[in-house]
Structure formats: structure tokens, C-alpha cells
Amino acid sequence: MTDTKNTGDKTLTASPKTLTLKRPSEPGVVRQSFSHGRTNAVVVEKVKRRILTPAEVKAAAAPPPVAAAPRPVAPTPPAAPPRQEAAPAAAAAAAAAPQAAPRPSASAPAAAPSRPASGSPRPSSPGMVLRTLTNDEMGARAQALAGARVREAEDRKRAEIEARARIIREANEERERLAAEARKREEDARRAHEDETRRRAEAEAAKRLGEEAPAERSAPSPSSSAPPPRRSSPPPSLGAPSRRPSGPETEEPARAPVRRPGGGGPIRPVTPAKPERARVVPTKERSRLTITTATGAGGDERSRSVASYRRRVQRMSGKGSQEPKEKLAREVVVPETITVQELANRMSERAVDVVRLLMKQGVMKKINELIDADTAQLVAEELGHTVRRVAESDVEEGLFDAPDASEVLTTRPPVVTIMGHVDHGKTSLLDAIRHTTVVKGEAGGITQHIGAYQVTTPLGGKVTFIDTPGHAAFTAMRQRGARSTDIVVLVVAADDGVMPQTAEAINHARAAGVPIIVAINKIDKPDAKPERVRSELLQYEIQVESLGGETLEVEVSAKERLNLDKLLELIQLQAELLDLKANPDRPAEGVVIEAKLDRGRGPVATVLVQRGTLRQGDVIVAGAEWGRVRALVDDKGKAVSEAPPSMPVEILGFNGAPEAGDRLAVVENEARAREVAEYRQRQKREQAAARATVRVSGLEEMMSQIKTAGKKEFPLVIKGDVQGSVEAIVQALEKVGNDEVGVRVLLSGAGGVTESDVILAAASNAVVLGFNVRALKDARDAADRTGTEIRYYNIIYDLVDDIKSAMSGMLSPERREDFLGNAEIREIFAVSKVGKIAGCLVTEGVVQKGASVRLIRENVVIHEGKLATLKRFKDDVQEVRAGTECGMSFENYQDMRAGDVIECYRVTEVKRSL
Template sequence: MSDADDNNNSGRRPISMKRSGSGTVQQSFARGRSKAVVVEKKRKRVATPGKDAPAGKQGGKGKGGESALAAKARQLGLSEQELLARQRAIQRARAEAAERDARKKQEEEARVQRAAAEKQALEDQRRAAEEARIAAERAVEEEKRQAAEAEAARIAEEARLKAEQEAAAQAKSSKPAKAPAGGADKSKPRQPRDNTPTPAANPAENALEAMGGRVKRKGGAGGSANPNAAKQQQQQARKNERPRRGKLTIQNILDGDEERQRSLASVRRAREREKQRRIDTGKGRDKQAREVVVPEAITVSDLANRMAERAVDVVKMLMQQGQMVRQNDLLDADTAELVVEEFGHIVKRVSEADVEEGFIAEDDAEEAKVSRPPVVAVMGHVDHGKTSLLDALRSTDVVSGEAGGITQHIGAYQVQLESGDKITFLDTPGHAAFSAMRSRGAQATDIVILVVAADDSVMPQTIEAINHAKAAETPIIVAVNKCDKPDSDPNKVLTDLLQHEIVVEAMSGETQSVNVSALKRMGLEELTEAITLQAELLDLKANPDRDAEGMVIESQVERGRGPVATILVQRGTLKRGDIVVAGTQWGKVRALVNERGQQLSDAGPSVPVEILGLDGAPEPGEVLAVVDSEARARELAEYRQRKQRDASGVVSGGASASLEQMMARLKQDKVQEMPLLVKADVQGSAEAIKQSLEKIGNDEVRARVIHSAPGGVNESDVLLAKSSGAPIFAFNVRANKQARDLAEAEGVEIRYYSVIYDVIDDVRGTMEGMLAPEKREDFIGYAEILETFNITKVGKVAGCRVTEGVVKRGCGVRLLRDDTVIHEGELSTLKRFKDEVPEVRAGTECGMGFVDYQDIQVGDQIECFQVTEVARKLEA
């Protein structure tokens, strides 16, 4: 087709593809524009290795008759075989990559299918479980429905039988007399027909009729032939029966024969009438006057309870008098007396201390007492083997649980001997810091075992234990321990004890002495025999049939158990549920636990137990006693707490009453204090640490324990330490997570200890660093002024000769005139000829200038000295 035909057909100029040269075409556009376009046509050619394409085919050879493969190989600098190998390697790599992609795609599809299958399985399992649950619920409902139908059928059957019996009985009682043989008397009126309805064939209808309900029947044998008679029968039945109450339920059918119950409204009306009657009766009767005991201080609510009045009325009366008080506010005795008189009662004023009367009962009669086990305290110096000896007696290992190998609590244990006798042991610490704990141990015991090491003899804490035992008038048994050691000398121990008035039986005395070895378990039987003999001589007795009294040996606060107190019952029997008071704490005994962790229902005399249920940890050494009521216990505890607060307030907040007191207080304010906060595992350890730390110090520096208590470190302790600027010393306890986080945020240091030596050493070292160093003067030389010179811009300078020692630049000097000190200062210049020198020795002349001092004369003596600072130590 020509260009003209194309133009005629399409109406526009077509693109011309005429060749204008080799490898180019002429492209025509509208309005006569054209453009030469290079055309490149690529032909695929499959080449056989080692063979060229036929010469006659198009594209087989390029320029010069060379094949495309050869041309490409030549272009890349390779042979045809190498090029083919590379192309095949590329094809294989592409094929492997495609295969990997396909495999990966298949694996992904398989994974998706597995996930879908698992999801479907879970869904099917859930659906099956739901269907099983629904089926089970339906089964339960069906069982309930069948049971209800069976119960209804049973009740209906019982009602039918009952109705039949009643109908038979009524028919028998209302049967007419037998008629004469000639027939019925026509003249007599016709007897009414029996009103008893014929039992219906349906049991439910019988049950309904038994309750007075109506049953409509249409014809049949069960229906009445006369409607009026049936109506009369129903009316008569309603008259004979009681009215129906509430809904028609199975419970109503079962309780049909019971008496009618009062409605709720009726009960309310009766209560209102009774309340009004009481009010009306009380108006016409005089109020009963009571004798009200008024102490020195009493709360509003307690006063109202004693008067049997409402606390609101007491508050209202006081508000009318111009006093704004609340129920928990304290009233003094005068105000309470006015209130009691205002309410028309009789006042009995008592002292507040009278609340203590009767807390400790008098001694029991001799005929009521029975023998009790002896209480033995094991005392002695530290590391003399007290706990090890007790271990040997108890066949336990207590010493391994003590940090540093020392006992830091009072342990109370009861041992039963082979003979059946029981002995209660108290293991007291031997360290000097636990003097108060040893004192309490001596007061609570009957016999003291004084443990003295045969290789160490009498030591300071041994003497202290002897003094405690003598103060408590407690007999002593000497146990010379560690007799198995080669260097032991028991005779030396007994001889040394003579200096402290302890004379043993071997030396014609009365004190028993036993040589023992806790490690080898030697002499234990002799020791127990000596204890039993001493107990027989003492004739220890107590009355177990009375309220318990005892002493607090130790107390602590344990997580999960609360305040726990170790009690030694001295007389009476302590039972679970008793209300006890110990010091400022009170509570109801929730549990009694012995040293083996066993729960006890009661504890008799000389039995050590741990009690739970107190509202706080009492102080060791406090007397514990059982009281009759919670009100009495609370009154005792509040009185003691108030007394303790008043005592501490007077000591800390008292004003100066004289000039001497004011000066003493000003002097005390100059003392540097190191505030500390101590938390320990038990109250005894906290008290011992506090006493030990407060003994450290002198007139310049001292430790002040702002708070010491048993239990772990909590957030309130951290806040108190932050406000006081004090570190926290945790002894055998730890801080909880909240307290640790708060301490880290507030910058409060918490130090953990397990041995009391470390606590004391750290505090002592810190306080020694707070002491001002001691200044010591060392005389280094003397000089004599031979001549004085006036130098411009320098001032007066002394020409001197060093007569003794050495003179150093910068040293301290004293200027002596006629053996009198007229100036003390420092050297400003020290010259030898014209040069500044660091020092000048004896026999040498030099020039000296003084700092800010010019009044020097010939013949004055110069005393040179150096001041050295020496770190001070606290006295042990």
C-alpha cells in the first residue's frame, strides 16, 4: 500500500518506515516533520560448541563473517568454550535460585496451611468443649426438671391419699343410722348428701383441692350432678379450711398444717410499740444513779461507757459548756467530775496509778503449790563455750547459726533428762554489750551455771556474771569447760574464783564445781546431777492453777507472724486465748510455740514459749500477766504508754530553770552528735547495740540513736533517717524492696551487720574522724637578736645568731624579752646574707623578719617551734 493511499484512508500522515540508510529508518510526523531513527534488531542464535552457524543464514555472521558467539567471546577476552561454560553456570545458578524460590514458596504455603489447620483444630476443640458444656448444663437441667416432677408427683400422691383418708373418715363419722326393716321413714326430712368431694383421678387436682382450690370438671363420674350442691360443698370447704397464704408452692403444700406466721409489718409494729412503751415507762421513772470511777485522765467515750450514757450526749453537753471535744479526746479529772455530776451520777476520784493495783497478784498459799522444773541461766565470758555446752545438753547445734560464733540472743530451751526430770536453760550472750540481757537472765532464773574456760580462766564478763548472780541472790554452779585441752588448768580457775568470793566444795566451800568438756561431751551427767541436787535444796514450787505470770525474755517482729515474744512462765498456766499485758503492749494469745516449733495449748510454770498476738514487741525484762478483760488490758497499756511519753517529754523538752542549767545546755549544744537509726532482729539486740553506741564518745563527740526497734527496714525508717540525716544500721535484718528503692532515691545509707563488733568498730572509727585533731608543739631551735635593721619596703629586720637547734622558714616563733613572751607569730623572711634559705642551723648568723610585727630589740630571744596535728582516739 502506498503513502498516498494511506493518507487518503486515514486522513493523516502515517509514520514512514522507509530505509534511508543502513541501520536507520526515516520516521515522518505531521506538518512535514521527520526524524531518522536507528533501528537495532537482535536475533537469537543457538550455537553448537565447536561449530559455526551456516554461512548462508541471515545473522549467522557479523562483520567479516565472524559469529556472534565468537565476537562476544573476543569482546570479553575469553574463548568460546569458556564463554559457553560461564553462560551455562549462570543458567544453572538462575535455575537453582528459581528452585530455591519455589521451595521457599512451598514451605511458606505449607506453614500457612499448618497454622490454619492448627487454628481450625483449636476452634474445633473450643467448639466441642462449648457443646460439651452446653450438653452437661442441659443434662443437669433435665435432671433437675425430672427431680422436680418426681417430687411434685410424690406430693400430689401424698395429698391424694390424705384426701381419701379424710373423706373415708368423714363418711364413716357422718353415716346415717340403720333404717327400719319396713323401709325409710317418709315423714323425716331428707338428709343432706355428704359434702366430701369425690377424689379426682388426677393427683394434682387432689393436691389443689386439699389446699382449698377449685377444680372444674366437665361431666364424668368425678363431677357433681347438682351445680348448687357442688357450690355449697365448695363454700363449706372454704369455711372449714384456713385461708391460703402467699403463692401456691410445694413449700406451702408441705407446711399446710403449720401455724400461720406473723408478717414482717406486724413484727415492725410490735417493735415500735415496745420501744414506745419503754420510752413512756422511762419518762415516769427516775434515772438510776451510778458510781463512776474517774481517774486523772479519761477519754470521752470511756467516761460515757462508765456512766451508761451515750457518748454523743456527753459531747453535746461539753459543747454547750463551750468545749469542742471528740469521743477520743482526753478529759482531766475535774472536767470529768463535772460531766458525771451533770448527768446525775456519783463521782469516785481515784489516782491514775491505781490502775496498776491487782496486776501482780499476791503469793499463793503453800498447799496450792507443786514442784516445778528449775530455770538455769548459762553465763560466762565470750567464747568460753556456753552455747556449745548447751548444745551438748540438748544434742543440737545452735552455735553454727550464730554469726561470728557468738550468741546474740537469749535462747530459752527445756531439756528432759533420762531420769524424767526437766530443766529449763537460758543461754545468755557473753559479749560486754549484752550486760543488760545477762542481768535479766539472772533475775529470771533459779540457778546460774558459770562457764569458765580452763585455758582462759576468769575474764571481765565472768566477773560481771558473778556480780549479776550475787545481786539476784541466785546460787552458782561452776562449770570448768575445755578440760580436754592440753594447756587447761582447772585448779587455776578455782583459785582465781577465790578473789571474787566463789569458794567451791573442793576448797571447803558451798559452791559446786564440775569439770566438763562440751566438745568431748565429758562431765555432762555430773553437771545435770549437780543441777538436780541444787534444785532439790531450793525446793522450787509454783501454783499452776491460776492466771499466768512470767517475764519477757526476748521479743522481735517477724514477717508473717507479727510481734513475737519469748516468755518464761513463772507461775500459773498460760493458755491460748488469754488476754495478757506486758509493759506497754497487750494482746490476746493466738498461739503458743515451744523451742521445737510445736504448737501448745497451754504452758505451765518454768516453761519457755513464744507467744503471738501482742500489738507490739514488749521490752525484754517486762513482767507479763493475764488480765480478765480487754478493757482492763487496754487501760493498763494506755496508762503505761502515757506515762512513758510524759517521762520522755520532760527529759527532752524541759526548759532551763537556772543559769547553770542554761550554760550546761549551751555546752551540750557544742557537742557534735552522730545520729544513728538501728534496726535489729530482736529487741534485746537492738537495746544492746543502742547502749553500746551511746557509751562511745566524750565531751566533743557522741552517738545519738534516734530510733531502735526490732524488725526489717521499711519505708518509714528510711524517711525518718532522711529527715534526721542519719545512716541506718541493720543488724541481722534486711530492707524490703520499697525501702531499698526509697533509700537509693533519697540518698540514705543502709549498712548491714551480723556481728556487734563490726557495728561498734565502724561507729567508733567514724566518731574519731569527727574529733578535732590534737595540736602538738615541737621546739626546733632558739636564736638571739644581735642587731636590728630598717629596710625600705620590708620593715624592721633582726640580725640573729642561731644558738640552738635549727630555724626553718615558715615556722612558729615566740619573741621573749626578759623571759616574757611579748609576741607569737610566724617568720616572714629567713635570709643568709642576701639569699632566702629554707633553714639555718646552730652557730650560724641569719636575718629574720616577722609577720605583722616590728617591735624588736637587740637582746631579745627567739623561740622557734613547729605545730603538728595528731589524730585523736576515743577511749575504749
């Protein structure tokens, strides 16, 4: 057991640092050693030694007050023979002698180290000047002294308590020692008495045999430890007791010889009764005083070690002997990428074994790093498991296009999409059929949204109509409408004929593989020419029935409501030919026609149910968004509880606005919906990152970098009322621009302009565009603080035109040169304070002062600059015409020679536009 002393200066010093006062005693560390390699560190108090004066030694030799306590009296030993009474008294005196010696106490004043008085100055070294203490330092010193006195009082009281406990403990140990010595004396007396009794018995037995035992044989002989051999006559040493030198515990009682009855025969020794041996209590040796014995933590009992307790638990639980268990072969599901730890968990193997196996294969991976599916399969098969490979896209299995049995299919209403060129009367025709006035509420008289409605025909059947915009920017809407429909009604104005968007609608219908019904509208106008429309449709391989073709056609007038019933009959007839059926008793599937972010209702999506029945409370997923259906609203604004096939409804309950065109499906629980949505969000992020980092190589990359190096960008933040309108605006603006300037959309989405949108635009010096939406109050305040411009539009034409004009101002102007005339230098004149002046003859056109000039020597341009001086004789003139001589000088150029030609021209800048 070792201890460590921490020594240090305990004197009070005056220094610029904080005044401190160290205690006279410092803590030390004593390390205790136990069995099984266990150790324990105990902090003890070490007092600094000092040299005691004779007076202090004399004072320390005096017994302390606590030593005057009565000492316990040892019990009186039992009576013993007179010659042994002196031994207990001597032993008691020897035991009491050490007790009389005084023991130094930790609380004794003599043991405290000498300390100078607080008021006496500390002697300083020669040449050292002490600094006078300030008031703060004096206060700190007083506080330190007061704290030191309190600690000394506490230490003194603690030392007195420990001294009392130590004295009581030593008294108890002394009492036990005296009791042990008394028991030893009793045992010695008893053994002596037994020896005396045995000797007397042996002597009497020898007398009865008629032999006198020699006097010297009365004492025990060490050489007679072996038993005597059997003889016919008694041996000379028969009466001598046998004793072994090992002590009284090994003595054997002597066997007295006994004569056989009748006086004849051999003599048999008589064995006396063996006395009972008293149990000797081992005396407790006085151990060394240590910290453990002083605190009572050592104890006589030996505590069980941790290793012993662990072995005992293993024996009790039967885990002591680990028998090799049979290894189980598992089917491990391995995705495209998996971490080492997850692979180990799925195989029920240790991760360190998997890492070791990877290292053998030359793959250095940590347990939290990803490995590909091929590596994971090799590891699993090496460990004896089977592998089932899966992909992340497997989460979408079973969402769409599950087959239905033919016996469960029922007839469903047809879905009809109205398509055509802008201002050909598509919405007016639909209003006439529905008896509504939707067209009056549209900005600019044009449709900028895609709408879905369901009407009842005069024959009693239902028809679902999808109205698409006709503007060139809404190509994506028309494409989605064509993919979601069963029949396309192509509306063509009789007074306008086939237009570009009409041809585009024809292409979309053909790509979707749906039949077309031609509705020739506006036949009520005086300049209507339906035959012109029929003939123009032939250019696009559409031959109507009136011309011998298969395409149905009808002449209608939305304004006069002419032939509307005939149009509905044709739609019903075409639907019967298509035999449209669906299974209503299955989870719903559909497509998102439009989506928006309503401030009061949250994300709202217009969905066309294609299969199954959508009910309130279903868990749905569309694109990267999911939710639970909270409410269903039909096209008339009425809440419904369910939506059968071919019915358009508005859904409330998405956690975010999905994108227009996303497919919708009902899933079994929220966990599945969340998993599908997270997978699609990851796919979108990865695709965006791939588009941002994709690079072409070689000459194409070099040319693209040259084109985009000096390209200016017009940053925009676009917010619209619905996703379809935002998509159309972004696509229209991306087409605006050239190699010098282009649009960069920082953010686009449905909903009002928020404060975060304004902050983003302010950070990038962008313009915020609001299409059919307004900014919130917080957004307006943020725009005023940052100076961000917010522009509002409700017609897509105006928005595109304004952005185009703003981008045109970013174009560098076009420079044009206007030729003025030529002059030939005939002579060079050197004029003081002016420099060289060229005497010229204007040979062509006119030369003007301040115009741009080129100096041409031998058909090579030597200098380009400005004409500084133009003189006619001695007068300055503004211009000189052909055939006239003049003098000219250039700005900052003097190297002119006879025979050079001066070309004079003027540069004009022309503003460019997109």
C-alpha cells in the same frame, strides 16, 4: 406591716465590666405581723412607678378581657312589704357600682415601665465618649436580652393567672356580701311585721277594755322602757308599747290587760306569745387585700402558736409544774485528773453549776479543761456527793502476784540460766546436753541472743535452760536471765580462769538471790587448771564444796561430753531443795525473754511462763503491747495448744513487738488489755518528755551547757533482728564517745530496714545500721535515691569498732608544737620596698624559713606569726643554725626593736581516736 423597696438603675450601660440587664421589676420584702409576736417575711414584686400619658390612661380604663366573665347573680330576696322594695334594689346597685370600675392588672401593658428600644442608643452625658462593644459583649448582651424576654413572658403568664384567681375570689366575696345583705333585709322585714302584729293586738285589747287608745300612743315611746306600776284602775298609758332604745334585740312584748272572770277584782294584763328570734349571721366585712389573703395563706382559721402547743404538751404530759425532786447522793469516782464536763456527768449535775462553784472558789475553768483530784473532790463534796479517789495506775491492779492457796500448788520444772564469760563454752555445753548444734550457726562463734530451751533429764524430770550471751555489751540480757531463773550455772573455762563477765554474772546472781552451781568447763585441754578456777572464785566470796564451802561445783567437758549427767543430777538436787511449785489452773503470768519482728509472722515474743497455763486464744498484755494468742510454738518449732509453768514458748498475736524483760499477763477481755496498754504508752511518752526537758540548775547546768555547746553528734538509725540485740547495741554505742563527739540514736527497733527508716535517716544525714537484718526493696530504692548509707553487721564487735572509727574522724586533730630555736635581734635595718629587717644572732637551735615565730619583748609575747624572709648576707637561705647571724622579717608586722627575742617553732597535727 412595713415593706422595704430596693431601688436601682435599670438602664443598660456600656462599661468595662460584664454586660448585665436588670429587670424592670425588683423584689421587695413585706413583713407580716401575727399574734404572740410572730413575724414572717414575704418577698413580693414591686413595679417601678411611671407617669402615664392620657392615651395610656384611656387604654388602662378599658375593661380587661378577663373581666368579661359573667358575674354571679345574688339570690332574690323574699317578698317584703311594697314600701321596702326600693332598698334592696338600691343596695344591689351600690354593690355593683364598684365592680364596674376597672382594676389595674400586673400583666397590663400600661403598668410596665417605659424602656428604651434595644437598638436605640442611650443618650450620654456631655463630654462622655462611648466605647464600641466587642463581639463577646454583644453576645453577652444578646443573651441577656433573650433571658429578659423569657422572664417577661413567664412573669406575664404568672400575672394573668393571679388576675384570674383574684377576679374569681372577688366574685365569691361579692356573692357572699349580697347574700348577707339579703338576709339582713329579710330580718328587718320580719321584725317590722312582728311590730305591726303587736300594735294591732294592743289596740284590740284596749278596745275590749272600753278605752280608746290615743292616736299618739300607737307609736312607741322611748320613755316607756320601764314597766308600769300595778294599780287598781288602768293607767292612761296602759296600751302603749314599751321599747328600749338599744335596738330590736332588747325589745320586750307589751302585756295586754285582762279582766278577771265575773267582772270583779283587779285587772291582770295578758302577755302575748314571745316570737322566736332568728339567728343573725354576722356579715363578713371585706378586708384589705394583702399578700396573705391573695395567696390564701391567711385563712379564717387561727393557727396554734408554738408556745400554745408547748403548753398543751406540758399539760398532757404532766410536766407543766416542775416539782422539786429529791436530790440523790452518788459515789463519784475521781481519777488523778478529770474534765469539768466528765465530773458533772458522774455527779448527774449541770456543768454550768460545777463551773459556777469553781468560780466561787477562785478557779476559772471551762467545761473541757482538766482539774486535779483535790479540786474535784471539793466540788463533789460541796454538792453533797461522796468521793472515791482512784489513780491511773489502778488499771494494773490484780495483773500480777495474786496469791495462791497452798493446796492448789504443784511441782514445776526448775529454770536454769547458763552464765559466764564469752568463749567459755556456755552454748557448747547446752548443745551437748540438748544434743543440738546451735553454736555452729552463730556468727563469729559467739552467742548474741538469749535463748530458752527445755530438756528432759536422765532421771525423767524436765529442766528449762536459758542461754545468755557472754559479751560485755549484753549486760542487760544477763540481768534479765538472772531475774527470771531459779538456778544459775556459772560456766568457767579451766584454761582461762575467772574473767570480767564471770564476775558480772556472779553479781547478777547475788542480786537475784538465786543459788549458783559452778561448772568448770574445758577440762579436756592440756593447759586446763581447775584448781586455779577454784582459788580465783574465792576472791568473789564463792567457796565450792571441794574447798569446804556450800556452792556445788562439777568439772565438765562439752566437747568430750564428760560429766554432763552429773551436772543434771546436781541441778535436779538443787531444785528439790528449793521445792519449786506453781498453780497451773489460773491465768498465766510470765516474762518476755526476747522479742522480734518477723516479716512473715509479725511480732513474735519468746515468753517464759512462770505461773498458770497459757492457752491459745487468751488475751494477753506485755508492756505497752497487747494482743490475742494466735499460736504457741515450743523450742523445737512444734505448735502446742498450751504452755504450763516453766515452759518457754514463742507467742504470735501481739499488735507490736514488746520489749525484752516486760512482764506478761492474761486479762479477761480486750478492753482491759487495751486500757492497760494505753496507760503504759502514756507513761512511756511522759517519761521520754521528762527526760528531754529535765535540767539541772546552777553551776552544774552552766558547765553541762558549755560541754554540750560545741559537741558533735553522730546520728544513727539502728534495726536489729531481736529487741535484746538492739538494746545491747544502743547501750554499747552510748558508751562510745567523749565531750566532743557522741552518738545520737534517732530510731531503734526490731525488724528489717524499711523505707520510712531510710527517709528518716536521709532527713537527718544519718547512717542506717542493720544487725542480722536486711533492707527491703523499697528501702534500697529509697537509699539509692537519697544517697543514704546502709551498713550490715552480724557481729557486735565489728559494729562497735566501725562506729568508733567513724566517730574518731569527727574529732578535731591534736596540735603539737616542736621547738626549733631562738634568735636575738641586734639591729633594725630599713630597706626600701621591703620594710624593716631585723639583724639577728641565732642563740639556740636552728631557725627555718616558713616556720612559726613568736616575738618576745621583756618576757612578754608581742606577736605570733610566720617567718617571711630569712637571709644570710644577701642570699636567701632555708635555715640558719646557732651562732650565726642572719636577717629576718615577719609577715604583716614591722614593730621590731633591738633586744627582742624571736622564738621559732613548728606546729604538727596528730589525729585523735576514741
